[in-house]
Amino acid sequence: MHLPMPEPVRPRAAAPYRTVPSRRRLLGGLVAALVAVPLTFAAAGCGNDKASDDPNAPVKISVFWWGGDARAKLTEQALALYTKKHPNVTFEKTWQANQGYFDKLATLTAGGNPPDIFQIDDNYLTEYATRNTTLDMMPYTENGKLNVDKFPKSLLLYGVVDGKLAGVASGENTQGLVYDKTLLRKAGVPEPTTGMSWEQHIAWAQQVTEKAKVPGTQDPSADYKAFWVWLRQQGKDLYEGKKLGFTAEDVTKWFELWKGARDRKATPTADEIHAGNQTDITKQLVVTGKAATSWVWANQLPELAKNTKSELGVVAYPGDPSAQWARASMYYSVFRGSKHKDVAVDVINFLANDVEAGKALGTDRGLPSNTDVRQAVTDGISDPNMKLSIQVENELSAKFGPAPQVPLKGHSKVKAELIKAAENVQFGRATPAKAAEQFITTCSAAIA
Structure with a gap:
């Protein structure tokens, strides 16, 4: 069975981030596309959050990313939208310039205190995935808690390492x-x-x-x-x-x-x-x-x-x-040992698939991965250079070949x-x- 190709982009409103669950064949198609390597550690399952028994219990999710003031403002706006929909969930937000970011992330990881959600790119995704630092989000695509139906196939696969979905593309680039x-x-x-x-x-x-x-x-x-x-x-x-x-x-x-x-x-x-x-x-x-x-x-x-x-x-x-190919401009990953991994994945699902969140984030992290959200976001852009960039990206997307494997450590x-x-x-x-x-x-x- 194969991963279904995304439907053509239509000029209509994007579906809300809570959509019809992904079909089971998604997992089979992804695994068939890549050769899985046996895990050396027990896989982190989904549905085991201690706080999940009480959906109204207070939850604080730590988020770490790199970027400047503009990205920080956009990210904070999108996270505030999530809290508006889920008042019990708040965020501990940390960001810094690109220089030194991965040194800091390595320090947090080594100290056993990584953030629940962190931004990463293809320079380091394999390294963190093979060290079992990142949560495998593939099961969430199977049970519908992470909807990737509107992601271009190659963009989704470019976040898979050894058969595990280690990172969800925050945007597309080429x-x-x-x-x-x-x-x-x-x-x-x-x-x-x-x-x-x-x-x-x-x-x-x-x-x-x-x-x-x-x-x-x-x-x-x-x-x-x-x-x-x-x-x-x-x-x-x-x-x-x-x-x-x-x-x-x-x-x-x-x-x-x-x-x-x-x-x-x-x-x-x-x-x-x-x-x-x-x-x-x-x-x-x-x-x-x-x-x-x-x-x-x-x-x-x-x-x-x-x-x-x-x-x-x-x-x-x-x-x-x-x-x-459709390259992930960067990814959202979840710490495998997070106490709130289900909520963290739901936050990523929201950032990727909610149209209002997409409009808040804009194209700062690349063209939105969800093609419906992408259409909604690009319809409101007036900058001629950005319009040209998007036009070329969309034209090339019809010619893209399969994604290569994520770069090695x-x-x-x-x-x-x-x-x-x-x-x-x-x-x-x-x-x-x-x-x-x-x-x-x-x-x-x-x-x-």
Whole structure:
């Protein structure tokens, strides 16, 4: 049996978060999609909350997330809506900047005092799931307490680790190639399009360099997102089971592709590429004027637009767009040892499926995972850059391929080592083959 695909989005009001229970085939379809690994600890069951015998007993749920003031305000508004519907449930809210967040989460976990609900991303989901820190929410999808009927299939599966639903996607995102439309118009160069091959993209970038006197594209050889999409187009993947899904030969070909682009002046200099490798939005070359394109996440378009006077556009990464997938921008996870796990899951169910909660949260954590809620939220958006970002995401969603497995523990190290290896090639400190060999050795050790 297979997980049913989501129904097309219709311009109507979203269903309330208390909806018809998910059918039993959901669990079977999900488990069939992934290979489950035997548990080393007893599975945490649902329906065992001590407070559940008295539905009116006071319950305090601790919630921990990263983000700025704006996200904090939106999150607090959504949680207040839950308390309005459930007056006995209140929240202990803690948030901080991204930097240091996972250090703090690790400290709380090690000290035996993690929050009931915490925000996490695909860099760490596998690590926390395999340590049995996260609650398996799969049984809740079976008994109807967590409704995922309106989630895109690949988005839901991207929260499954070893057959367990370790995280519920708070929103959807995908890779996006953002380009400077104003610059291209002035230079008389056509805009890039979804479906261009990698060679066509590089040839286009070379044309931009020649006509606009600005390098056509940021060199993405250090960008794991671009490398990952390229690998999937070659029939490979970033990870396969418990090991890397690619070889040193694959990495060499990737580095040589971009060495050729640099030789053709399609990209900036090594120093400028290094600056563009920063994750800070303000350092992206498409807004600093150092390149006509940057390789980012599609939902970053509105923030990029705030940092430039140019009009920006966004398309898929080069090659077959089915190599891209509905990526969870981040997840909500529940601590496996929470004394109020049932209530915590109900809170996540509310945040994901209640239309008023969705409107309160907006698109801060990506496009809402529930496609009905997404429609209700996007109907009220007026920002043209956000509208464009959503339009591209929705267009690509029809072309998305299956989700890859959630990255392995050590993924952050793999990302950092790709930057190091790519920059060694860019600065001439190593040949593509030598850098690839070193990269494979280091990454294999990181995920072991």
